[in-house]
Amino acid sequence: MxxxxxxxxxxxxxxxxxxxxxxxxxxxxxxxPEHKAEDCIACAACxxxxxxxxxxxxxxxxxxxxxxxxxxxxxxxxGRCEESCPTGAIRLSDDFELAVGSKADLTRKAVFTLADCxxxxxxxxxxxxxxxxxxxxxxxxxxxEEADRLRLTVSTCPACKRAQxxxxxxxxxxxxxMEAGKPVKExxxxx
Amino acid sequence: xxxxVDPKTLVAEMSPVSTxxxxxxxxxxxxxxxxxxxxxxxxxxxxxxxxxxxxxSSITPVFDAxxxxxxxxxxxxxxxxxxxxxxxxxxxxxxALRAFEAAPDPKIVVSYGACGCTGGIFHDxxxxxxxxxxxxxxxxxxxxxxxxPAATIHGFAVALGLLEQKLKAExxxxxxxxxxxxxxxxxxxxxxxxxxxxxxxxxxxxxxxDIAEEFMALLEGRAHTPGSFTLLECMMEAIAEERDPRRxxxxxxxxxxxxxxxxxxAP
Ligand code: SF4
Ligand code: SF4
Ligand code: SF4
Numbered sequence: 001m002x003x004x005x006x007x008x009x010x011x012x013x014x015x016x017x018x019x020x021x022x023x024x025x026x027x028x029x030x031x032x033p034e035h036k037a038e039d040c041i042a043c044a045a046c047x048x049x050x051x052x053x054x055x056x057x058x059x060x061x062x063x064x065x066x067x068x069x070x071x072x073x074x075x076x077x078x079g080r081c082e083e084s085c086p087t088g089a090i091r092l093s094d095d096f097e098l099a100v101g102s103k104a105d106l107t108r109k110a111v112f113t114l115a116d117c118x119x120x121x122x123x124x125x126x127x128x129x130x131x132x133x134x135x136x137x138x139x140x141x142x143x144x145e146e147a148d149r150l151r152l153t154v155s156t157c158p159a160c161k162r163a164q165x166x167x168x169x170x171x172x173x174x175x176x177x178m179e180a181g182k183p184v185k186e187x188x189x190x191x
Numbered sequence: 192x193x194x195x196v197d198p199k200t201l202v203a204e205m206s207p208v209s210t211x212x213x214x215x216x217x218x219x220x221x222x223x224x225x226x227x228x229x230x231x232x233x234x235x236x237x238x239x240x241x242x243x244x245x246x247x248s249s250i251t252p253v254f255d256a257x258x259x260x261x262x263x264x265x266x267x268x269x270x271x272x273x274x275x276x277x278x279x280x281x282x283x284x285x286x287a288l289r290a291f292e293a294a295p296d297p298k299i300v301v302s303y304g305a306c307g308c309t310g311g312i313f314h315d316x317x318x319x320x321x322x323x324x325x326x327x328x329x330x331x332x333x334x335x336x337x338x339x340p341a342a343t344i345h346g347f348a349v350a351l352g353l354l355e356q357k358l359k360a361e362x363x364x365x366x367x368x369x370x371x372x373x374x375x376x377x378x379x380x381x382x383x384x385x386x387x388x389x390x391x392x393x394x395x396x397x398x399x400x401d402i403a404e405e406f407m408a409l410l411e412g413r414a415h416t417p418g419s420f421t422l423l424e425c426m427m428e429a430i431a432e433e434r435d436p437r438r439x440x441x442x443x444x445x446x447x448x449x450x451x452x453x454x455x456x457a458p
Binding site for chain 1: 253311335346356360361370396
């Protein structure tokens with residue numbers, strides 16, 4: 001009996017204090033995916049990576065907006081969104097207290113505006129994404145003109161880029177140049 | 192031909208069972224005046240059993256949900272709380288409804304796990320109803336795949352009205368002039384990509400990203416401090432300070448990548 005009591009005192013209390021005291025979680029615990037909308041460029045990489053389709057995007061070209069939405073009720077806390085995010089805008093936090101009484105409280109949304117194509121003026125990609133890519137490319141540009149040209153290129157929608165390429169190729173007269181033995185002019189993808 | 196099928200068209204839509212006003216007010220009274228243990232009956236509607244294991248781990252001595260009087264019972268006829276787990280497969284719909292009908296009113300229905308809340312990872316399977324609330328009215332949702340025992344206890348506390356829910360629906364609207372910051376503008380983009388890739392190859396996306404961030408912050412910090420350091424010296428210093436041999440190895444490898452880039456070698 002005494003031995004048993006001793007053993008009990010030695011062991012102490014195994015039960016955690018939670019919910020009266022905060023629950024410590026281990027490092028790199030995979031809890032609620034925390035989305036920092038300020039850093040998000042609405043690139044949709046997480047949307048594609050999410051195996052449970054907990055993250056979705058809807059594009060409304062009439063309103064010129066793209067809405068990112070996460071449903072914590074569907075998330076399986078796999079961390080693939082964090083893995084694929086280029087800007088680190090989404091990261092799994094150590095928050096696990098997600099229980100709610102109404103289902104609507106399980107969603108979080110972020111609305112982004114779309115940028116218009118520099119050529120045809122139709123909305124084609126989120127403005128933040130275009131801006132981010134342009135800045136990233138001009139970081140490694142050799143001159144200011146090249147940076148401007150790159151910015152113009154990324155602000156052009158794919159359809160316009162294709163049309164310009166075709167136009168340029170036709171204008172170059174490649175067959176004629178090759179016949180004359182001249183070097184072929186390089187292709188430029190600017191309007 | 193692989194034509195995508197809208198899974199909604201494959202399942203018959205049926206309105207879920209609704210509770211009457213009287214039962215709703217009884218439920219409120221139950222929450223206020225419950226003077227005894229709350230009995231929980233667990234209904235497995237076709238989950239992967241991960242949720243069941245976590246429910247049982249939350250009634251073990253370590254988490255001990257029974258200290259709040261939460262007791263798992265063997266029959267729905269004794270239950271105050273019905274705990275639905277799983278994505279509600281076609282074949283488990285009837286048994287789940289029978290368990291719901293068998294429990295005496297007023298009862299609290301808790302939807303447990305990602306599957307119970309919305310269907311989770313199984314939400315678009317042809318054979319699932321996709322969530323408890325498609326068949327019965329749900330009072331509390333506990334997301335998680337599976338919810339940890341601590342999350343389970345929090346969920347029960349919310350269900351019994353002891354704790355407030357933390358999560359609220361939010362909508363962020365892009366502000367004018369909002370722009371994502373470029374990470375490490377002082378480090379050439381090509382080098383940053385090489386460093387991040389190498390760190391992630393060696394340590395995975397979470398720790399890899401953290402180590403690469405730390406390393407680049409160190410590089411930038413050193414570039415701005417007065418006095419001359421050779422890159423090698425400052426790397427050796429960082430490696431010597433590192434306690435964890437695995438991290439020291441990764442930092443060493445990243446330093447090598449920087450050296451390679453300086454020498455102009457291909458990765
Ligand atoms: S953690 Fe996994 S399931 Fe959850 S939102 Fe991210 S990718 Fe989707
Ligand atoms: S991957 Fe990151 S930046 Fe892209 S949409 Fe998702 S959260 Fe935003
Ligand atoms: S929520 Fe996750 S752990 Fe629970 S039954 Fe569904 S798949 Fe399994």
